[in-house]
Structure formats: C-alpha cells, structure tokens
Amino acid sequence: MATTGRACLQYLLHLAQDNLDFRLPEIAALVALRGKPFLPTENFREKSPFWRLDGLSEADICGIMSRSVCAKSAFELWGQGRTHSELKTSLLNYPSEKMSPFLQKDSTYRINVYTFNKTLEFADRIQRIDTMEYLPFEGTVSLKNPQHIFCLLEDYGTDPNDIPEQPNHVYFGRWIADGQRELIRSHSVKNRHFIGNTSMDAGLSFIMANHAKVKKNDLVFDPFVGTGSLLVACSQFGAYVCGADIDYNTIHGRGRSSRKNQKWRGPDENIRANLRQYGTEDMYLDVMVSDASKPVWKNAALFDAIITDPPYGIRESTRRTGSHKDITKPPDGIYVESHVPVSKAYHLSDIFADLLNFSAHHLVMGGRLVYWLPVYRSEYCEEMIPRHPCLRLVSNCEQTLSSHTSRRLITMEKMKEPEDLENLPHLEDPCFVPYQGHNAFREKYFSGLNKKSGKQEDDKTNASAETLI
Ligand SMILES: C[S@@+](CC[C@H](N)C(=O)[O-])C[C@H]1O[C@@H](n2cnc3c(N)ncnc32)[C@H](O)[C@@H]1O
Structure with missing residues (x-):
C-alpha cells in the first residue's frame, strides 16, 4: 500500500538497454550530485530496464533526468504488480488525493503502453488502455498535446528466446520527464x-x-x-x-x-x-x-x-x-x-x-x-x-x-x-x-x-x- 505525503512517492525509472554496467553508477552519481547521500539499490536488477526508487522527490527525479544518458524516462509510480489484477488492486489502493490533481475534468491526457521484450498488436494496446477505465479519468483524451501522460509498462523479462505469454511485471504511472538520450545523437x-x-x-x-x-x-x-x-x-x-x-x-x-x-x-x-x-x-x-x-x-x-x-x-x-640513455647532468646543472x-x-x-x-x-x-x-x-x-x-x-x-x-x-x-x-x-x-x-x-x-x-x-x-x- 502506498504511503501518504508527496515526499514519500515511489518513482519508476525506465533505463536504456545499452551500457548496462554504467547505469547504476550514473544514477548514483547524479543522486549524490543532488546532495542525497544514499541511493537505495534493492530494487535494481542488473539487466532489467525498470528500477523503482524510493526516498527521492520529484525535483530530484527531474534533476537526475536532466543529466542522465542511461535513463530513458521517469514516472511517478501509481501502482505495480506481477499481474494486471495485482496492478489493479495496487492502483485502487493508491491514495486518491495523489491522483486527483492529474485526473481533473478540465485537463487533457493520454495513456501510452510500453512493452519490454514483446511487441503488442495495435488492437491489444487499445484493449490494455480500455482496461484502465477503473481509474477515475475525468479529463479529455488528447493524443497530440496532452497535459498529463500516463504509461502502462509491461515487463516480459530479458530473454528474447523465452518470451512469456503474460508479463512478469506490470507498472502504471504518471510520466514526469525524459532523460538526455538525445545528446547521444x-x-x-x-x-x-x-x-x-x-x-x-x-x-x-x-x-x-x-x-x-x-x-x-x-x-x-x-x-x-x-x-x-x-x-x-x-x-x-x-x-x-x-x-x-x-x-x-x-x-x-x-x-x-x-x-x-x-x-x-x-x-x-x-x-x-x-x-x-x-x-x-x-x-x-x-x-x-x-x-x-x-x-x-x-x-x-x-x-x-x-x-x-x-x-x-x-x-x-x-x-x-x-x-632511455642516461643523460648525465652537467656539473653546472645546465644542459647544452x-x-x-x-x-x-x-x-x-x-x-x-x-x-x-x-x-x-x-x-x-x-x-x-x-x-x-x-x-x-x-x-x-x-x-x-x-x-x-x-x-x-x-x-x-x-x-x-x-x-x-x-x-x-x-x-x-x-x-x-x-x-x-x-x-x-x-x-x-x-x-x-x-x-x-x-x-x-x-x-x-x-x-x-x-x-x-x-x-x-x-x-x-x-x-x-x-x-x-
Ligand atoms: C585515446 S587518445 C584520447 C582520445 C580523446 N579522448 C578524444 O576523444 O579524442 C589518447 C591521447 O593521449 C595522447 N598521449 C599519448 N602519450 C601522451 C603523454 N605522454 N602525455 C600526454 N598525452 C599523451 C595521444 O596523443 C592521444 O591523443
């Protein structure tokens, strides 16, 4: 169950899948750069593109993303689970006062679906979005220029030769910022x-x-x-x-x-x-x-x-x-x-x-x-x-x-x-x-x-x- 208070929110980083070994030290350095002494690493998995972070503020996350070339995007994590049903329970337990500022009637929004290690058909993506209806979205959908972007992320593991039918883990969150991958290009x-x-x-x-x-x-x-x-x-x-x-x-x-x-x-x-x-x-x-x-x-x-x-x-x-030859120092100390x-x-x-x-x-x-x-x-x-x-x-x-x-x-x-x-x-x-x-x-x-x-x-x-x- 999520804790209350915005300072205690949990964030989800979506990391790039190249230079795997460099990702943790990069984020740790950027956290340290913000004066935070400790980066909890218990949720970090060496090969996984997803990393749940606690103990940081949204400003910290924005600061990290303004520098990181190893992280693609960051989300305020609203819910997660091993199945869609667990995700639903987790989301319904998420305090409504934390969600409501982003679900207002006069706002616009879009829901993205991202899958790791599996490609979904268009129809399946739409179906995934439709199932999120249990959340009280009151705003208007805007695909081009929404005020708020939400993302459903499905993790199908890291083995391309063994892709499960159902995801191993699912997350839902509010997009906060992208990293600086563009700098590479x-x-x-x-x-x-x-x-x-x-x-x-x-x-x-x-x-x-x-x-x-x-x-x-x-x-x-x-x-x-x-x-x-x-x-x-x-x-x-x-x-x-x-x-x-x-x-x-x-x-x-x-x-x-x-x-x-x-x-x-x-x-x-x-x-x-x-x-x-x-x-x-x-x-x-x-x-x-x-x-x-x-x-x-x-x-x-x-x-x-x-x-x-x-x-x-x-x-x-x-x-x-x-x-390599020994150049002996002249007695007067001055070389010719x-x-x-x-x-x-x-x-x-x-x-x-x-x-x-x-x-x-x-x-x-x-x-x-x-x-x-x-x-x-x-x-x-x-x-x-x-x-x-x-x-x-x-x-x-x-x-x-x-x-x-x-x-x-x-x-x-x-x-x-x-x-x-x-x-x-x-x-x-x-x-x-x-x-x-x-x-x-x-x-x-x-x-x-x-x-x-x-x-x-x-x-x-x-x-x-x-x-x-
Ligand atoms: C691997 S390259 C560095 C490439 C650089 N990072 C770049 O992006 O172009 C190593 C450099 O060290 C220089 N170098 C070799 N021996 C050196 C020395 N004794 N003192 C200073 N530079 C040296 C070489 O001329 C070369 O430019």
Whole structure:
C-alpha cells in the first residue's frame, strides 16, 4: 500500500538497454550530485530496464533526468504488480488525493503502453488502455498535446528466446520527464567538426562526465585530451574545460585528417571549434602540448574533476619525453642547447600510477577521477585496479570489447590530501601500485588478432572498439 505525503512517492525509472554496467553508477552519481547521500539499490536488477526508487522527490527525479544518458524516462509510480489484477488492486489502493490533481475534468491526457521484450498488436494496446477505465479519468483524451501522460509498462523479462505469454511485471504511472538520450545523437562524433581515430563516443563521454559528478562552473581537466570529446561532454554540463596532449598536431588541429575523403585537417579543426559547434565555446579555457609524465602544474588542488581516456598504445604509441640513455647532468646543472628531448616508451602501469598521483595532488577534496583501464578479460581481477591512498574507488564498470578484451571505466574520489601521507611510504612504493601487468595489454591485444583480417577475433563492438585505442 502506498504511503501518504508527496515526499514519500515511489518513482519508476525506465533505463536504456545499452551500457548496462554504467547505469547504476550514473544514477548514483547524479543522486549524490543532488546532495542525497544514499541511493537505495534493492530494487535494481542488473539487466532489467525498470528500477523503482524510493526516498527521492520529484525535483530530484527531474534533476537526475536532466543529466542522465542511461535513463530513458521517469514516472511517478501509481501502482505495480506481477499481474494486471495485482496492478489493479495496487492502483485502487493508491491514495486518491495523489491522483486527483492529474485526473481533473478540465485537463487533457493520454495513456501510452510500453512493452519490454514483446511487441503488442495495435488492437491489444487499445484493449490494455480500455482496461484502465477503473481509474477515475475525468479529463479529455488528447493524443497530440496532452497535459498529463500516463504509461502502462509491461515487463516480459530479458530473454528474447523465452518470451512469456503474460508479463512478469506490470507498472502504471504518471510520466514526469525524459532523460538526455538525445545528446547521444546530437553530439555523435560522425557529425563532429574535429575528430581523430580515437575520438570518444558521445554516449560514453556523457556517462563519464556524469560518473565524475561534473556540474556548472566546475573546472575539468583531461591530461590525454586528443580531440577533446570528454571536454565537449563536460562543457555541455556547464563546466569550464582544459586539457593537454603530447601531440602537437592534435592540439593545434593540424596534420592528417581522420576523415575518409580528406587528406589534411582543414583550418579551424580544433577542440575550441568543437565546443563552438555545440554552443559551449564560453566554457573553453585552453589546451596545451604537454607530456602527462612530466608535472607542469603548480602544486595545488585545482580541478573539480579529471576525466580522461589514456593511450593504450594500439592505434597511437604511448610515448613520453625523455631518453632511455642516461643523460648525465652537467656539473653546472645546465644542459647544452643541443639537448633535444626524444621520446621513450610510456608503460601503461606508469601511465596509471602518474595519473593517480597527479589526481591526488590536483583534485579538490571530493573531486573525481574518471578514466578507462584496458584489461585482458581472462586475467582480470580486482587487484588490477590501480590504487592510491588519497583516492577511494567509487565504481568500476566493464565495457566488453571482444571475447578477449574489455575496458573498465574507473571512478575514484579524492578523500585525503597527499600531505597527510607524510608518514606513509613513498607513493611510488609498489604497495600502492601492486599490479604491473597492464604493460602486457598491447601484446595480448595483438595476440588475439585474426592475422588475415587484422581485426580482433570475435570483436563484438563496432563504434566502441573504434574508440578503444
Ligand atoms: C585515446 S587518445 C584520447 C582520445 C580523446 N579522448 C578524444 O576523444 O579524442 C589518447 C591521447 O593521449 C595522447 N598521449 C599519448 N602519450 C601522451 C603523454 N605522454 N602525455 C600526454 N598525452 C599523451 C595521444 O596523443 C592521444 O591523443
């Protein structure tokens, strides 16, 4: 039986069925962003598109939906049950004072029917709507522009090879808001001004910005910025953005184009122009050519979020400035002018250790680091996730790329200043970066390649795999 008082209403989220692993952490981050400390997860089912939420207000739900790319729609839940008969009982028990403002005589309304894992004939849909007559609708039906939209949702489970005759669960509610799935289309890299071989998919960029709890007026940094896809997403949520990349051509928008029919990048193909394309140029601070392995920032907590997609060395090399040869420091401490830094390999384990150290120093307290970690699936275990005593692990979500490989979206939050660690062993101590096996990822990636096609064997992803490397 539903409780009284609008604050205690129950809401139903209808979640998208892609990027399943990212949905719970996204909603949890958006709830936390609204200052709500706790998100009840007992009704969350890993593969189900439906999630009943308690303890939130309609304003919270609207706030979440104004940001979520994992949720399609949200409803104020009026009733639910395992059968239509249970739904009817539940709806008839729902306090009438909560329904009546939306059922008034002078109002207009429409009832939608949504089925998951089954397609209903038109006649069956009409029949479903007709059966809802036991609710005291007094307004006028308006299909085009109704004031209130109600929805009957039927869940036929998640197995397309075993669709039951009757739904496993049915819900009825008042539609409140849609999520931001449209951003995935409007920001597709296919239509983006400046792109590269490793430009991050729009949907995943927005998910990363949400996991990072990016908000208006935040300062966000991407140390491996590439073509700035992550900055595009963060600027869309009102953050000021900046980035760095070791590649001069990428930062200056020069060199070879990644487009099929274009040899060289055109004028104004750069990150600033990408933000201009989406109307967020005001949020662009700057980008610079810089090597992530070399600290160039003043030692201060500057950034509200660090969000990045480090290189894995598959499509672009993981290099850093420097030489394998020992360059002995001259006695006067000044290098001769002819000393030009060359580049040497930048091993993945070092990339992650540097990234975590950098984040510990330059994130504000409570600020988040969100980044991708490539893994060889058969060997994956929790110990592979790089740790840092100043950062707590918030979430760790898998995106499968092939039968052999996946990448994990790691979200960490700063909870301690590095200065507080003075009495602890040095951060480079292996106890903080116990696992060194990331370096073998490249080798293993290529060992899974189909020699003839040059493609990863059993590669299930298309656009996503494109963005891996
Ligand atoms: C996977 S890409 C990032 C793609 C980016 N998220 C985008 O949407 O275009 C990794 C980037 O890291 C850069 N990179 C490689 N080694 C680096 C280093 N030592 N310091 C800074 N950037 C580096 C590469 O030039 C590349 O642009």
